[in-house]
Amino acid sequence: MKENDICNVVAEALGLKPGNVSVNDGTETLREWDSLGFLSILGALENKFGAQVAAIDDLASVKSVKEIIDIFKKEGII
Amino acid sequence: MINAKITHIEYYLPEKIVTNEDLAKDNPDWNFKLIEPKTGILSRHIVGEGESASDLAIHAAELLIEKNGIDRSTIDALLFCTQSPDYILPTTACAMQERLKLSSGTAAFDFNLGCSGYIYGLAIAGAMVNSGISTKVMLLCAETYSKYIAADDRTARTVFGDGGSATLIESSEASGALGPFVLGTDGKGKDKIMVSAYPDERLHIDGAAVFMFTMNKVPACVTELLAKAKKNISDIDLFVFHQASKVVIDNIVRILSLDESKVFRGYEDVGNTVSASIPIALKQAQEDGRVKKGDLIMLVGFGVGYSWGATLIRWKERL
Numbered sequence: 001m002k003e004n005d006i007c008n009v010v011a012e013a014l015g016l017k018p019g020n021v022s023v024n025d026g027t028e029t030l031r032e033w034d035s036l037g038f039l040s041i042l043g044a045l046e047n048k049f050g051a052q053v054a055a056i057d058d059l060a061s062v063k064s065v066k067e068i069i070d071i072f073k074k075e076g077i078i
Numbered sequence: 079m080i081n082a083k084i085t086h087i088e089y090y091l092p093e094k095i096v097t098n099e100d101l102a103k104d105n106p107d108w109n110f111k112l113i114e115p116k117t118g119i120l121s122r123h124i125v126g127e128g129e130s131a132s133d134l135a136i137h138a139a140e141l142l143i144e145k146n147g148i149d150r151s152t153i154d155a156l157l158f159c160t161q162s163p164d165y166i167l168p169t170t171a172c173a174m175q176e177r178l179k180l181s182s183g184t185a186a187f188d189f190n191l192g193c194s195g196y197i198y199g200l201a202i203a204g205a206m207v208n209s210g211i212s213t214k215v216m217l218l219c220a221e222t223y224s225k226y227i228a229a230d231d232r233t234a235r236t237v238f239g240d241g242g243s244a245t246l247i248e249s250s251e252a253s254g255a256l257g258p259f260v261l262g263t264d265g266k267g268k269d270k271i272m273v274s275a276y277p278d279e280r281l282h283i284d285g286a287a288v289f290m291f292t293m294n295k296v297p298a299c300v301t302e303l304l305a306k307a308k309k310n311i312s313d314i315d316l317f318v319f320h321q322a323s324k325v326v327i328d329n330i331v332r333i334l335s336l337d338e339s340k341v342f343r344g345y346e347d348v349g350n351t352v353s354a355s356i357p358i359a360l361k362q363a364q365e366d367g368r369v370k371k372g373d374l375i376m377l378v379g380f381g382v383g384y385s386w387g388a389t390l391i392r393w394k395e396r397l
Binding site: 038 | 112113117232233284289290294325326328329332
C-alpha cells in the first residue's frame with residue numbers, strides 16, 4: 001500500500017495519471033522524470049511524507065521509484 | 079539591534095536578452111513546455127563579449143549616485159560581492175574605487191559568496207556602520223555566471239542570468255531598520271555548486287541536492303530569524319527570497335504555508351542573478367508598488383557553499 005502511495009506521488013508530481021507509474025519506473029522509462037521533473041518529485045515526497053524527507057541526502061541521487069522505496073524503508077519512513 | 083539602514087538600491091542588467099525561444103533554437107531537444115512551468119523564467123540578460131561583473135556593478139553604482147545626488151566623497155566603504163572577479167588579484171573593489179572616483183579614504187574589498195552574498199554584505203555593512211568604522215557603505219553585488227555555463231547545460235542556461243546591484247547602507251538614528259541576522263554554512267555542500275580549475279572551469283550543479291538543501295534549511299532559517307526577532311510570521315509584510323527559480327520558491331512557500339500575496343517573485347524576465355537577485359527583487363517590488371513605508375520585509379539568501387542568511391528590513395518611503 002505504501003509503495004503504491006509513492007508511485008502515485010511520483011505520478012502526480014510528473015503530471016501523470018495515478019496508476020501510470022509503477023515501482024520499476026524511473027529516469028529510463030519516464031520522459032517527464034528529467035532533472036526538473038525530479039525536483040517536483042522531491043517536493044511532492046516532502047509534502048506527503050514530512051520534513052524528514054528533505055534531510056535524506058541519498059534521495060538526491062535516486063533514479064527510480066524502487067530506489068526511493070528502498071531508502072524510505074531504510075529510514076523507517078514506510 | 080543595528081543602527082544602520084538601507085537608503086538606496088539600484089540595479090543594472092546587460093543589454094543582451096536571451097529568451098527561451100532563443101535557447102530552443104540552439105537546442106531543439108530542450109522541451110520548454112516542461113521547463114518553463116518549473117523555472118518560471120522566460121528570458122534573462124547575458125553580458126556581451128568583454129563585459130564583466132565589475133562593469134555591471136559600476137553601472138548600478140553610477141545609477142545610484144546620479145539618481146540620488148550622492149556626494150561620492152561621503153562614501154567611505156566599497157564592498158563587492160562576486161564570484162566573477164576581474165582578476166585573481168588585485169581585488170576588483172580596489173579597481174572599482176578608482177573607476178567610481180571614490181576617495182582614497184575608502185575601505186574597499188571583495189568577498190566571495192553566491193546566493194547568500196547580499197545578506198552577508200548587509201551584515202558586514204551594517205556592522206561597519208554600527209561600530210563607527212564607516213558612515214556610508216556601498217554594497218555592490220554582480221555576477222556573470224553565463225561565462226561559466228556550458229552551452230549544452232540545460233539546467234543552468236535556462237535558470238541563470240547576469241546582473242549587478244548597488245545598495246547604500248548608512249547610519250540610522252534608531253535601530254530596527256536592519257537586522258537581526260541569521261547566517262549559516264554547511265561546507266558538506268561545497269561540490270554541489272562548483273566552478274573549479276579542474277576539470278574545466280565550468281559551472282557544475284547537482285540540482286536535486288541543492289533543492290533538498292533549500293527545502294531543509296530555508297524554512298528553518300526563516301523560523302530561526304522570526305524567533306530571534308521576536309516576530310510572528312504574520313508580522314512580515316513581504317518575503318523576498320533569493321530568486322532561485324519558481325519550483326524552489328513554490329516549495330518554500332508550501333512548506334512555510336506562506337500567503338502568496340506576501341511573497342515577491344521577480345525572476346520571469348531576469349532569471350537567477352545569484353547575489354544580485356535579492357536587491358534586484360527588492361527594487362522590482364518597490365517599482366511594482368508592492369511595498370509601503372513601514373513594511374517589515376524578510377530577505378532570505380541561500381545557495382552555493384552551502385551558505386545561507388536571512389535578515390529583516392523596515393522599509394522607508396523611497397529607495
